[in-house]
Amino acid sequence: MAYAAFRPALFTLDPERAHKLALDAARLYGYLPGRPLGSSAVNLMGLRFPNRLGLAAGFDKNAEAVDGLGKLGFGFIEVGTVTPRPQPGQSRPRLFRLPKSGALINRLGFPNHGAKAVARRLSRRRYSGIVGVNIGKNADTPIDGAVDDYILCLRAVCETADYIAVNVSSPNTASLRDLHQPERLEPLLTALLNERDAISREFRRHIPVALKISPDLDFDLLKEIASIALRISLDGIIATNTTVHRDRSMSADAGSRGGGLSGAPLYQLSLKTVATLRRLLGPAFPIIGVGGVDSPGKASAMRSAGADLVQIFTGMVYRGPALVAECVRALRGTNVVAE
Numbered sequence: 347m348a349y350a351a352f353r354p355a356l357f358t359l360d361p362e363r364a365h366k367l368a369l370d371a372a373r374l375y376g377y378l379p380g381r382p383l384g385s386s387a388v389n390l391m392g393l394r395f396p397n398r399l400g401l402a403a404g405f406d407k408n409a410e411a412v413d414g415l416g417k418l419g420f421g422f423i424e425v426g427t428v429t430p431r432p433q434p435g436q437s438r439p440r441l442f443r444l445p446k447s448g449a450l451i452n453r454l455g456f457p458n459h460g461a462k463a464v465a466r467r468l469s470r471r472r473y474s475g476i477v478g479v480n481i482g483k484n485a486d487t488p489i490d491g492a493v494d495d496y497i498l499c500l501r502a503v504c505e506t507a508d509y510i511a512v513n514v515s516s517p518n519t520a521s522l523r524d525l526h527q528p529e530r531l532e533p534l535l536t537a538l539l540n541e542r543d544a545i546s547r548e549f550r551r552h553i554p555v556a557l558k559i560s561p562d563l564d565f566d567l568l569k570e571i572a573s574i575a576l577r578i579s580l581d582g583i584i585a586t587n588t589t590v591h592r593d594r595s596m597s598a599d600a601g602s603r604g605g606g607l608s609g610a611p612l613y614q615l616s617l618k619t620v621a622t623l624r625r626l627l628g629p630a631f632p633i634i635g636v637g638g639v640d641s642p643g644k645a646s647a648m649r650s651a652g653a654d655l656v657q658i659f660t661g662m663v664y665r666g667p668a669l670v671a672e673c674v675r676a677l678r679g680t681n682v683v684a685e
């Protein structure tokens with residue numbers, strides 16, 4: 347109720363400025379005494395998640411407010427996307443609200459402080475939930491050199507990350523989505539898993555590696571990705587990132603802008619991707635569902651479609667922090683419905 351009263355004022359601000367304010371508030375909230383995370387723990391990818399709800403990548407790109415965001419009740423937080431070198435991202439304006447659609451369009455292009463700075467910040471966290479670090483490549487790294495960027499990120503963050511999310515699916519870095527193609531994807535993931543195995547031996551700690559995919563893949567490509575994931579023993583798949591598709595009904599609502607669309611119009615696409623992946627990957631493979639979840643009912647439906655864990659982002663912008671506790675409650679004790 348408090349957020350609903352506050353939202354109109356927040357929405358008069360430029361979306362990126364409003365987001366920075368929200369992050370600053372969350373950072374300060376991190377210094378207040380908090381409640382312990384609820385006990386509805388689940389084991390997945392070799393990790394123990396305090397509950398099934400996570401904050402999706404991009405909300406706290408530089409791990410500046412992990413303690414405060416954690417206190418809202420998230421069982422896990424994915425920071426990033428980080429790149430090996432810091433970079434400013436695309437020129438502004440680059441984030442747009444579509445209030446009639448409950449959606450956002452962003453073409454941020456990975457503005458971030460760089461993997462090493464984010465790792466240093468994470469090493470000081472007090473949040474007791476799981477923290478994933480989402481990694482990508484610098485904008486000026488050619489796609490043929492992408493593997494090196496991902497490896498550099500992995501090395502920089504491996505000591506402070508509980509899991510790694512390999513982002514090949516943001517639409518705002520030129521050619522990044524080409525990395526979904528099997529001839530590029532398999533060598534990338536194999537190199538990362540080999541490097542991860544060496545690091546895990548050194549630290550005596552398993553660091554799961556999950557792949558974050560686009561919602562805009564056709565069935566044949568999804569099938570190939572699923573078979574690669576099973577063949578190389580990938581730890582998980584995160585489905586999905588934002589879409590480049592537009593619904594005709596959104597044209598009056600700034601929907602024609604370029605960039606990745608998130609929020610309510612993405613929901614069916616993400617849900618369908620999760621359901622298809624669950625069929626392709628079998629009952630045991632870890633899947634994290636994300637895209638358009640803005641109510642406890644949609645969180646439960648994402649889980650029923652086959653997601654072990656669920657993440658939110660745009661729903662928080664429209665519904666506020668109360669959505670966290672509502673979704674955590676809805677996901678407590680849920681079971682995947684067999685298809």
Ligand SMILES: Cc1cc2nc3c(=O)[nH]c(=O)nc-3n(C[C@H](O)[C@H](O)[C@H](O)COP(=O)(O)O)c2cc1C
Nearest residue numbers: 402403404426427452586587608609637638659660
């Ligand atoms: C402003 C904004 C920035 C984002 N940045 C990233 C990012 O850096 N890396 C990433 O993997 N996903 C990023 N995403 C995608 C989200 O993590 C999520 O996959 C997507 O928004 C769908 O979830 P939602 O509908 O709940 O927002 C971003 C989304 C938004 C809205």
